[in-house]
Amino acid sequence: xxxxxxxVDDHCLIRDALSDLxxxxxxxxxxxxxxxxxxxxxxxxxDRPDVLLLDIALPDGSGxxxxxxxxxxxxxxxxxxxxxxxxxxxxxxxxKRGASGLISKSAPIEDLLDAIRDVASGDTIPAVDxxxxxxxxxxxxxxxxxxxxxxxxxxxxxxxxxxTYSQQLMTKLxxxxxxxxxxxxxxxxx
Numbered sequence: 001x002x003x004x005x006x007x008v009d010d011h012c013l014i015r016d017a018l019s020d021l022x023x024x025x026x027x028x029x030x031x032x033x034x035x036x037x038x039x040x041x042x043x044x045x046x047d048r049p050d051v052l053l054l055d056i057a058l059p060d061g062s063g064x065x066x067x068x069x070x071x072x073x074x075x076x077x078x079x080x081x082x083x084x085x086x087x088x089x090x091x092x093x094x095x096k097r098g099a100s101g102l103i104s105k106s107a108p109i110e111d112l113l114d115a116i117r118d119v120a121s122g123d124t125i126p127a128v129d130x131x132x133x134x135x136x137x138x139x140x141x142x143x144x145x146x147x148x149x150x151x152x153x154x155x156x157x158x159x160x161x162x163x164t165y166s167q168q169l170m171t172k173l174x175x176x177x178x179x180x181x182x183x184x185x186x187x188x189x190x
Contacts, residue, residue: 054079
């Protein structure tokens, strides 16, 4: 059964292109699109999508300010914020307000689809600021393709400690493989 997605972005060209691109993958059904905050709340209430992709900057206000209203009108809908900004503070704010995460509009389509699948299944996309300094370092090195021995050497740790950190990161980020960690690192822009 396809994931039911709605998309709210005030740029018509981006909204239409993204909607077509997402829908063309077959596993996602775009059930509604909108261009402002009022439409976002209406779509959540009437269409009850599994995931609502919501632009952070809308002509009638901030998408961040709409999260409460959207979740109140459709509690099962997961909100995934879209932003042109890479400032991690936006992601932290979005999560605090109840969004399942934030993804940059500059991310590859595969990362967006991964994020949609993740939040539709109940996972959240942590902000990079929610990771400890050592976890960010580890995740960055994993994303660069470093082996456990190389990570241990770079961070002055024992290889067994690196394995423990990797398992803890997988648990924290709700992934089960090293490839999943790489995907998370890309979505966090590490």
